[in-house]
Amino acid sequence: MAELKEGRKAPAFTLPSGDGDKISLKQYRDQHHVVLYFYPRDMTSGCTKEAESFRDLRDQFAEAGAVILGVSTDDPARHARFTEKSSLNFPLLSDVEAKVADKYGVWQEKKMAGRTYMGIVRTTFVIDKSGTIRRIWPKVKVAGHAEEVLEFVRELQS
Numbered sequence: 001m002a003e004l005k006e007g008r009k010a011p012a013f014t015l016p017s018g019d020g021d022k023i024s025l026k027q028y029r030d031q032h033h034v035v036l037y038f039y040p041r042d043m044t045s046g047c048t049k050e051a052e053s054f055r056d057l058r059d060q061f062a063e064a065g066a067v068i069l070g071v072s073t074d075d076p077a078r079h080a081r082f083t084e085k086s087s088l089n090f091p092l093l094s095d096v097e098a099k100v101a102d103k104y105g106v107w108q109e110k111k112m113a114g115r116t117y118m119g120i121v122r123t124t125f126v127i128d129k130s131g132t133i134r135r136i137w138p139k140v141k142v143a144g145h146a147e148e149v150l151e152f153v154r155e156l157q158s
Contacts, residue, residue, distance in 0.1 A: 004105050006136055010036075010127040011103040015071065015093035018079030023069065023091055030129050033066040033156055035149055037124040037140075038106045042074045042082035042092070046142050050122070051086055053146035058089050064153045065129075071095050072120060124149055128156060 004011070014024040028034050037054070039047045054061075054068050061068055068090040074082070079092040093100075098118070101107035106123045109116060122140040125133055126149065135152050137145065 004125075004133060004136065006133050008133055009131055010034075010125065010133050011100070013100045013103070015095055015100060016076050017091040017093055018076050018083045019091070020076065021091070023093055025127065025131065028067060028129075029131055033064075033129055033134075033153055034127040035061060035066050035068045035124065035153065036071065036104075036127060037068070037122075037149075038071045038101055038104065038120050039122050040120045041072060042078050043085065046122070047072070048082075048086055050140070050142045050145065051082070051088055051092075053142070054090065055086065055088050057146050057150050060150055061153060064150065064157050066126075066153045069093055071100060073098050073101065126152055126156070 010025060012025055014022050017023050039050055041047055051070060058068060070092045073095055075096055076094045079094055083092060095101050098107045101120050106121050107118060108121045110119045124137040124140055126135040128134045
């Protein structure tokens with residue numbers, strides 16, 4: 001698969017959420033921008049901080065015409081627990097087989113403590129109402145990230 005770049009169409013997907021709904025990228029077409037963020041694991045420190053940052057700014061994203069979707073390889077039941085534990089107010093999507101993560105180029109070889117494994121590299125995409133990738137943040141550092149994404153989404157509205 002060709003590397004995704006800003007200005008290209010975002011790959012289509014349909015995934016289950018923690019509340020059992022099936023969510024597709026196309027359902028937001030012509031209605032909302034989509035903040036699609038991929039993260040490694042539910043209920044880990046960095047992922048919790050990132051999710052809570054997006055949670056705290058969700059109303060401001062909505063005012064700027066955007067929805068937030070989080071994606072990891074955790075199953076829907078774990079997403080439901082994470083959503084409840086952290087009072088999340090947006091869907092977490094379950095990509096158990098990492099097919100969507102692979103389409104988006106975020107399923108990569110990682111190394112930790114001398115061990116090599118495949119996992120999600122924390123990455124955020126902003127997809128506009130027409131389905132075009134407008135911005136990609138690879139290898140995200142959590143601190144201040146949600147605010148930076150919000151600023152970009154606001155610029156799309158103006």
